[in-house]
Amino acid sequence: MLSQKTRYTLRALQHLADKFGQGSVRLDTIAEAQNIPRKFLTVILSEMAREGIVVSHRGRDGGYELALPPVDIRYGDIIRLSRGSLALVPCASRNAHETCANCLPEAECRLRGLMLMLRDETAAMLDRITLADPIAVEPPFAEAGAA
DSSP states (O other): OOOHHHHHHHHHHHHHHHTTTSOOBOHHHHHHHHTOOHHHHHHHHHHHHHTTSEEEEOSTTOEEEESSOGGGOBHHHHHHHHHSOOOSSGGGOSSSOOOOTTOOOGGGOHHHHHHHHHHHHHHHHHTTOBTTSOOOSSOOOSSTTOO
16 A cells, blocks of 8 residues: 555656646645645655655745656656555565565465565556656546456
């Protein structure tokens, strides 16, 4: 499950992608439009600035904008930068691997095998989609009854 911080980060960057090429966007504008607490948004955008994803401008007309074109920013990278892992369980993480408590040895755990496959499929999908790609509020399902 995505952390609240990751969800805020994704929404803030989507907002900046929508405004790309139009100049800086004020922090208050992003916070209000995306329903993100201002103090939390300040921390998130500062982190994204350190990672080279956004740039900040000071002054009366200051604000934030993407440092790269939206087509060059992949959702997988954003999630990794803000959350650290695409895995649902710690033993399936590539970058933050931990042995799960109260589990079988990893070499015997079929649940881990399933989570590794899921992580790889999720990563492949998120690494194909960029901030430039249109995302529907409710995308169509590939199969009827999919959840």
